[in-house]
Amino acid sequence: RKKLKSTSKYIYQTLFLNGENSDIKICALGEEWNLHKIYLCQSGYFSSMFSGSWKESDMNVIELEIPDQNIDVEALQVAFGSLYRDDVLINPSRVVALLAAACMLQLDGLIQQCGETMKETITAQTVCGYYNSAGTYGLDSVKKKCLEWLLNNLMTHQSVGLFKELSINLMKQLISSSNLFVLQLEMDVYTALKKWMFLQLVPSWNGSFKDLLTEADAWFAERRR
Numbered sequence: 001r002k003k004l005k006s007t008s009k010y011i012y013q014t015l016f017l018n019g020e021n022s023d024i025k026i027c028a029l030g031e032e033w034n035l036h037k038i039y040l041c042q043s044g045y046f047s048s049m050f051s052g053s054w055k056e057s058d059m060n061v062i063e064l065e066i067p068d069q070n071i072d073v074e075a076l077q078v079a080f081g082s083l084y085r086d087d088v089l090i091n092p093s094r095v096v097a098l099l100a101a102a103c104m105l106q107l108d109g110l111i112q113q114c115g116e117t118m119k120e121t122i123t124a125q126t127v128c129g130y131y132n133s134a135g136t137y138g139l140d141s142v143k144k145k146c147l148e149w150l151l152n153n154l155m156t157h158q159s160v161g162l163f164k165e166l167s168i169n170l171m172k173q174l175i176s177s178s179n180l181f182v183l184q185l186e187m188d189v190y191t192a193l194k195k196w197m198f199l200q201l202v203p204s205w206n207g208s209f210k211d212l213l214t215e216a217d218a219w220f221a222e223r224r225r
Helices: 002-017 044-051 073-084 092-105 108-120 127-137 140-153 160-165 168-175 186-201 209-224
Strands: 024-028 031-035 061-063
Touching (some): 024 073, 044 092
Parallel strands (some): 024 061
Antiparallel strands (some): 024 031
């Protein structure tokens, strides 16, 4: 087992990081990677490119167009590197960028791993970003998990940041659901909605959460005159 592990490390270091015996150069976002077609064929994207009638199928230098703004050089580095190793350590703060790269390159295993990482790291800070990304990249199980988290925690984890991130459609879905967990009174839902609406209308407001309701009440009262 130790031998296998060291072989895996050797492959990653020698072939991926050092680019030894490379037979193809991939250029994207101003960076270059000296890689190997036999490893790249694990990617659905490159497998189609090399086996089909694409003009790139016989080229040794390939310029990749990156249409997705979520993809950066670091995400491509990890995605390409995943083809040369068994385990990829995913940092939750980088998971959306990596998911975007994995989807573009059609790396099913990495997509699945990104999804699992997202499901394990849902918080008030990540839930809206994860929900939107899951919708963009077709991870229905992540989207469902984010929705469940919001239904269970929206009323107890209220914050200025969370309310600013909640879209109209998502908030509508939450407050119309019979599964929304309300700790005490239905009036709490109305109050939460008022705070959320104020932040949607005045997104530049950056006060503390304890002042939010007072500020919202004053703002709406001013406009009722």
